[in-house]
Amino acid sequence: MGDTLRTAPSHDVPPPGHPDRATTIAHSGTTILSPLVPADQDGLVDIALAALAPARKAAPTVLDIGCGKGDLLVRFARRGVRGLGLDRNPWFIEDAKRLAAAAGVADRATLRTAEAAEEQLATGMDIAVCIGATGALGGPVLAPAALAKLLGPGGIGLIGEGFWRQPPPVDGAETFGIGPDEMTGLDATVERVAAGGLEPIAVVQASQAGWDAYEGGYAEALDRWLDDHPNDPERHRLRTRALMMRTSWADWRREAMGFCVVVARRPEAEWDLRRSVWDHRAPRCAARCCEDRSVDEHSAAELLPTLYRRVLDAATRLEWAGDRPAALRIRRHAIAVYSLGWDIKGAKALEGLEVQALALLAGRPPARSRMFLRLPN
Ligand SMILES: C[S@@+](CC[C@H](N)C(=O)[O-])C[C@H]1O[C@@H](n2cnc3c(N)ncnc32)[C@H](O)[C@@H]1O
Secondary structure, eight states, X not given: OOOXXXXXXXXXXXXXXXXXXXXXHHTTTOXXXXXXXXHHHHHHHHHHHXXXXXXXXXXXXXXXXXXXXXXXXXXXXXXXXXXXXXESOHHHHHHHHHHHHHTTOTTTEEEEEOOGGGSOOOOSEEEEEEESOGGGGTSTTTHHHHHHHHEEEEEEEEEEEEEESSOOOTTHHHHTTOOTTTOOOHHXXXXXXXXXXXXXXXXXXXXXXXXXXXXXXXXXXXXXXXXXXXXXXXXXXXXXXXXXXXHHIIIIIHHHEEEEEEEEEOOHHHHHHHIIIIITSGGGHHHHHHHHHHHHHHXXXXXXXHHHHHHHHHHHHHHHTTOHHHHHHHHHHHHHHHHHOOSHHHHHHHHHHHHHHHHHHTTOOOOOOTTOOOOOO
């Protein structure tokens, strides 16, 4: 485990002027387009397969959005997982196909050039991956919910995102092309995943050695290309990029930037609850009120203990994050709801409390949800 996947190096690169040219050249020496190393990639496969719901383990499927050169998809395929990898960069997809063939898994790993937004993405997946490509799913805040939609209940999502280990220098992020709301701290990055409706179960962080190798390899590949192609029409732009990557890494990015993959489960219970609470609601009540209510009350009562535990967990995290008054208020409400009765109203109230806690953890003002039950202060 932890081996580097190999194939003959590609010398084919986009033509001058193509927006993917610099990144394709810069990643010519690697199959992993992030600071993760082979052992991290294999670790992610291990964690995801171990965390799958038992019913999903027999013949799991994986969808990788922004799969790059398909390194992770090939590692899943080597473990028997059938998968589809999409990437808008056709040069990466060509390398990915060669990688899958070299690993003997081309029959299990389908690779396609595609712009994610233009694809009709499959749903009900066992595993869904988006590493370093959350922009393809609407950005780092929206991507977790978008990924959750691709998963079946009990499925596992892998979301890889940069985070700030410490605040970047004034203007540092901006000059590097990172928007003010894009990256946040590690805890808040994990909370974004939770707020998207997934339950985080593990976080794999890139090591400093992995980062140094990735950054060094990136700039070196650009320099090597320019040494081999002294008349490249974009030599000034490529050399400037290599220099900027090296200097910004040494000056501040090495201290400030982290990268993690959050492994998270799409809950089975929450999905059942949403179906039972919302799909069986009012429209059919007029005709079959009692019948529907009994279905709802039954599933709500089964799910209430799980919801209650989740609200308490969220309140504890809120307390750790320093918002003790909100944590106390949410905990008090949850106890009151839980002791009042185990019905749909209680389930909706607990769900509303969890939404509130997660919104506060994500730094958003808690919207007053329509499913929130009014309780005495
Ligand atoms: C940082 S790389 C990560 C690649 C791969 N996940 C890995 O970890 O090796 C991001 C990849 O996402 C792809 N990408 C970005 N936006 C995309 C989109 N809208 N649709 C499809 N692919 C996209 C890029 O072409 C690039 O290969």
